[in-house]
Amino acid sequence: MSICLSLVSHNQAALGNLLLQDLSGMQAVQRLIITSNVAEATQWRPAIPPAHLICNPQPMGFAANHNQAFAHSREPFFCVANPDIRLPANPFPGLLARMQDPRVGLVVPLVRNPAGALEDSVRRFPTPASLVRKALGGNDGRYPLHGIDPTTAMRVDWAAGMFQLFRAEAFRDVGGFDAKFHLYYEDVDICARLWKAGWKVVLSPDVTVVHAAQRASRRNPRYMAWHAGSMARYFAKHLGRLPGSSL
Numbered sequence: 001m002s003i004c005l006s007l008v009s010h011n012q013a014a015l016g017n018l019l020l021q022d023l024s025g026m027q028a029v030q031r032l033i034i035t036s037n038v039a040e041a042t043q044w045r046p047a048i049p050p051a052h053l054i055c056n057p058q059p060m061g062f063a064a065n066h067n068q069a070f071a072h073s074r075e076p077f078f079c080v081a082n083p084d085i086r087l088p089a090n091p092f093p094g095l096l097a098r099m100q101d102p103r104v105g106l107v108v109p110l111v112r113n114p115a116g117a118l119e120d121s122v123r124r125f126p127t128p129a130s131l132v133r134k135a136l137g138g139n140d141g142r143y144p145l146h147g148i149d150p151t152t153a154m155r156v157d158w159a160a161g162m163f164q165l166f167r168a169e170a171f172r173d174v175g176g177f178d179a180k181f182h183l184y185y186e187d188v189d190i191c192a193r194l195w196k197a198g199w200k201v202v203l204s205p206d207v208t209v210v211h212a213a214q215r216a217s218r219r220n221p222r223y224m225a226w227h228a229g230s231m232a233r234y235f236a237k238h239l240g241r242l243p244g245s246s247l
Contacts, residue, residue: 001096002030003165005079006069008062009034013042015212016083020047028092029079033069062161063177063186070168070176078171082162086114086210094207095165098153105170105199106191108159109207110145118145119211122156122203125192125242128235145205153202158191163209170199178237183223185230195243 005023009016016034023029025048032051034044037059044053052072060068066080077096091109098107111121120142143156164187174193177186191201 001028001077001099002075003028003077003079003092003096004031004033004069004073004075004168005029005081006066006073007032007034007081007083008037008065008069009040009083010037010059011040012083013040013044017042017045019081019083019085019087020045020051022087024048026087026090026092028077028096031073031075033072035065035069037065061179061182061186063181064179067176067179070171073168076168078166078168080161080164080166082211084212085163086212088208088210091163091207091209092165094204098202098204099165099167101153101200103198103200104153104202105167105173105194105197106159106201107153107165107204108156108202109163109209110203110205111160111162111209111211114210114212119160121160121162121211122154123158125157125238126188126231126234127242128239143203148205150206153204156201156203157195158188159201159203161187162211167199170194170197173197173199181230181233183226183230185227185234189234189237192238192242 007016030049032047032049034051035054035056037056044051054068070078095107095109098104111119113119122143124141126141148154174190174197178189181189194201
């Protein structure tokens, strides 16, 4: 079972090279597509397999970049990875094992920060009511992950886009990411569309990756604007039309 891995960089080749080092020897990854969305200050190191490098003449959004990479993919599985992901162990055997269920369209690992703490990488679908609860300090939709059974795949509404393994058939079936989301909510949106199309989204709790989170929307007005615009588009598409809870 072979994988095409898509990595999109915004002058993050120094980080991305560490991920390429982690990927060395992980034989399931048969195709590697690196997209430099802006000019890089650091050169990419040679990778195994040799990377297909795309240098965008103009920056594109998260969704458009990974859709562009998928157009070059021929493998049955398609992995989306952020440059700031690290792989302390090979995640692919465990993730691919979950794909033995032919209706699993997307599987994700547990995500930890560099200190080892769990990140809230899987949540229930957001609604206006849940956003109000979150603003008031209540439950923000995250799933409780401590103490879950590591042997059982856990159905989740949506999974964050920093590291996702898609069945290529499922990704193609829903038309990939919605490129009208420039940044943010494209991961929520594609999971909603996968569930609506009859595919499952699952967490594999026996697999872990490490993510050095960068929450630019909290401090950069442009990112905050993208976040707000993507939220509005998501609710315009799905409010009142969300699939039932996956659990």
